[in-house]
Amino acid sequence: MATVQVPVGLDHDKMMNFAHHVVGDLAAAITGPLLYIGDRLGLFRVLADSGPLTVQELADKTGLNERYLREWSSAMVAAAYLDYDPKPQTVALSAEHAAVLANENSPVFVGGMSQMIPDHYRLLPQIMDAFRHGGGVAYEQYSPDVFEGTERLFGPGYRNFLAQQWIPAMPGVAERLAAGGLAGDAGCGRGQALMALAKAFPAAQLVGWDNHAPNIAYANEQARQAGVSDRLRFEVRGANDLPQHHRFDLIMTCDCLHDMVSPETCARSIRGALREDGAWFCIEPNMADRLEDNISPIGKMFYAVSTLQCMTCSLAHGGSGYGTGMGAGNVERVAHLAGFSRFRKLPIQHPLNQFFEIRP
Numbered sequence: 001m002a003t004v005q006v007p008v009g010l011d012h013d014k015m016m017n018f019a020h021h022v023v024g025d026l027a028a029a030i031t032g033p034l035l036y037i038g039d040r041l042g043l044f045r046v047l048a049d050s051g052p053l054t055v056q057e058l059a060d061k062t063g064l065n066e067r068y069l070r071e072w073s074s075a076m077v078a079a080a081y082l083d084y085d086p087k088p089q090t091v092a093l094s095a096e097h098a099a100v101l102a103n104e105n106s107p108v109f110v111g112g113m114s115q116m117i118p119d120h121y122r123l124l125p126q127i128m129d130a131f132r133h134g135g136g137v138a139y140e141q142y143s144p145d146v147f148e149g150t151e152r153l154f155g156p157g158y159r160n161f162l163a164q165q166w167i168p169a170m171p172g173v174a175e176r177l178a179a180g181g182l183a184g185d186a187g188c189g190r191g192q193a194l195m196a197l198a199k200a201f202p203a204a205q206l207v208g209w210d211n212h213a214p215n216i217a218y219a220n221e222q223a224r225q226a227g228v229s230d231r232l233r234f235e236v237r238g239a240n241d242l243p244q245h246h247r248f249d250l251i252m253t254c255d256c257l258h259d260m261v262s263p264e265t266c267a268r269s270i271r272g273a274l275r276e277d278g279a280w281f282c283i284e285p286n287m288a289d290r291l292e293d294n295i296s297p298i299g300k301m302f303y304a305v306s307t308l309q310c311m312t313c314s315l316a317h318g319g320s321g322y323g324t325g326m327g328a329g330n331v332e333r334v335a336h337l338a339g340f341s342r343f344r345k346l347p348i349q350h351p352l353n354q355f356f357e358i359r360p
């Protein structure tokens with residue numbers, strides 16, 4: 001490492017190590033838009049399907065500009081996302097990298113996250129305004145990329161694990177659904193969790209609620225196209241305003257409780273909708289209760305998303321603004337305040353999420 005002049009008293013190595021660390025982060029940040037381009041223009045999918053290609057072959061296959069593709073693929077090679085063979089001058093996306101960047105059904109697919117991030121940059125003036133004056137940026141101000149990206153981020157988890165592993169982790173719940181039980185999803189987004197349950201439990205009656213109307217229109221159309229709209233419907237409805245008839249066997253909140261204006265009111269609403277022997281299945285970001293235990297790449301990502309979206313959406317309406325770091329301790333406290341008596345963190349291993357079974 002080159003020695004540079006530093007003011008007396010500074011630890012040279014510490015300073016240089018940190019400079020390298022930040023440059024690495026900045027390189028990742030400026031690579032983000034290129035991931036968006038690779039995802040949205042279908043470049044990762046073409047490379048996954050075709051094997052090694054010269055840039056000209058990639059241009060021919062996609063109809064995109066060769067010069068732009070050359071620069072984009074150079075950046076992707078430099079970032080070690082694409083492999084490069086200098087002799088034939090081909091670039092390639094390995095099967096392992098395709099599972100992360102191109103295969104929408106793979107459990108490790110993260111293309112949805114890369115779709116979401118540029119909109120957070122677009123909203124920086126409004127977010128900085130909230131730093132200065134309080135308040136926040138409401139969900140309606142985010143572009144469709146955020147909602148579609150969220151669907152693509154979480155969808156693979158629901159399709160691969162929800163009915164197969166997560167629901168069966170709660171005793172008796174899968175049996176209820178198989179026997180025609182009633183399940184709801186509050187803050188359901190574009191409906192992928194319930195779409196997965198509709199496939200696995202053909203006798204169950206399912207209803208999703210979200211207060212973002214375009215999500216609900218899309219989810220109902222998905223259900224119609226899948227031929228399940230007789231038993232799966234979506235309604236524009238706030239999570240604080242669920243039907244208070246104690247008839248639901250299962251209510252889910254999937255990565256949304258911490259976003260809400262009032263998780264406390266939502267929890268009370270869920271309590272009033274659930275049967276006495278029903279279950280609230282709550283998925284939250286995999287964050288520890290204390291900041292000092294979140295000093296990790298996951299903590300770094302979640303606190304950033306929280307500042308730019310989750311917390312600010314709640315604060316936009318004067319909400320609690322827990323953000324992604326809501327943590328098990330706060331979820332348990334909110335559940336007890338709402339009259340739930342049993343709270344259990346489920347023994348499900350997942351890098352991004354933690355899972356709770358909450359019962360009256």
Ligand SMILES: C[S@@+](CC[C@H](N)C(=O)[O-])C[C@H]1O[C@@H](n2cnc3c(N)ncnc32)[C@H](O)[C@@H]1O
Binds near residue numbers: 186189215239
């Ligand atoms: C991070 S997204 C998660 C969406 C979905 N659960 C999923 O797993 O894809 C949060 C969702 O919560 C919805 N939401 C936030 N506050 C809500 C509330 N009070 N009532 C209903 N929906 C709400 C938002 O519109 C958004 O679709």
